[in-house]
Amino acid sequence: MRKLIYGMNLTLDGYVAAAGDDIEWSGPPSPELFQWWLDHEQASGLSLYGRKLWETMSSYWPTGDQQPGATPAEIEFARNWRDTPKVVFSSTIDKVGWNARLVTGDAIAEITRLKDGDGAPMTIGGATLAAAAMRAGLIDEYVIAAHPVLVGGGTPFFTALDGWVNLSLLETRTFPGGVVVTRYETKR
Template sequence: MRNVVYGINLTADGCCDHTKGNGTEDVHEYFTNLFKDADLVVYGRKTYELMVPYWPERAKSLSESVSENEFAKAFDAIDKVVFSTTLVAAGEKTTIFRGNLAEEMTKLKRLPGKKISVGGVNLPSQLIALGLVDEFHFVIHPTFAGEGRRLMDDTKFLKQPELKLVESKVLVSGAIALHYVKQ
């Protein structure tokens, strides 16, 4: 079965709001490498609309820094699934799923292929609560947001997930990348 991998940036006080700053070269490189191990990325509508068309346009123009361009190319190369009941149309290499999240993700996990990357907050929280996420990559940035959304704020777990740390890495920017697997 394919592994579902969740990666997210967090501030030292636990904020996961993308507007709070986290776009250093080393962080883009870290997430680019995660995408290289995946052949599918899964989002909810809100995160999908944050990522597309922004990153595919950057992949075409190559108008950003080297690390951002590499991230854009890696992101653009991956097939995408967006879970949404309201999204009418999606970009290239994207499929919209409107069915049962647990059933559809279980089917995706059973298909042959590389890892499945998931991003955002709402959809991954649901997948984690369902026990469908296998690996976690938390990049903790050396800053305090003081406000903003926190990870798993509204998540109710039937069983609290147990994680095992398999790798930690201090990035040049001072961010710490933590890689956990579900036990």
């Protein structure tokens, strides 16, 4: 069975985006944090995206390695992003590119099917898609990159759940700028 990992940058008060889908609060990551995310992504065998995150990622990373001033890590991230298979879950778009396939039907059924297979861990991104997987009990690991900013509202990282989910701490690491990454594993 494949592991499903949900990880994103978020504010200290728990939002992946401020009101109006504003993510300017995160600013550019430090080189150390960017490298950590690159290593995290390189360990993944499949990336699952909701529509909004797909649109954000696919608007930049297909050519991110060709941007003026791209660092070696950004060049590697762009290459890895293009090469990693992706599944995009959306009922409002009709095509995807860049080594991705589109799923317009039951996201939970497809994620469950993918988890039941063999292979490297899968990452899931996009708060709405991850919330559905969280409510279905499909998330095996949570990666929280908490930035030292409070935005007071927006899109939450966590969703309302019907019951408790007990977690075990796997890692805590501090990065320049006061960003703290924590990884938790779901206790089953």
